[in-house]
Amino acid sequence: xxxxxxxxxxxxYSPNYEPGMGLCLDFRNLQKAKSRARGLGVGARVxxxxxxxNKKGQILGDWxxxxxxxxxxxxxxKRLPTSPPIMG
Numbered sequence: 001x002x003x004x005x006x007x008x009x010x011x012x013y014s015p016n017y018e019p020g021m022g023l024c025l026d027f028r029n030l031q032k033a034k035s036r037a038r039g040l041g042v043g044a045r046v047x048x049x050x051x052x053x054n055k056k057g058q059i060l061g062d063w064x065x066x067x068x069x070x071x072x073x074x075x076x077x078k079r080l081p082t083s084p085p086i087m088g
Contacts, residue, residue: 007051012036015043034070034077042074 010033014023023040027033030046037044047069070077 009049011047013045014040037072044072046070
C-alpha cells in the first residue's frame with residue numbers, strides 16, 4: 001500500500017492572467033509566492049494548492065485548490081474566502 005502525503009504549494013497568477021496568456025508560477029512557500037506577486041503588480045493572485053504524493057514523491061491523482069486565495073491590492077494582501085474564476 002502506498003503512503004499518501006499532502007504537499008501544499010502556492011500558485012501565483014499575474015493580474016492579466018487568462019489561460020494561454022499571462023504568467024503562472026508555482027512556489028513551495030507562501031512568503032516567496034507573495035513576494036513574487038508583489039513584483040507582478042496590483043491584482044496578482046496567490047492560490048493555495050494541495051497535491052497528494054506517495055513516498056517516492058510521485059503525484060497520485062490531480063491537484064486541487066483550496067477555497068481561499070490572496071489578492072495583492074498594492075499595499076496589502078487581502079485574504080478572500082472564495083475564489084473567483086482563474087480567467088480574468
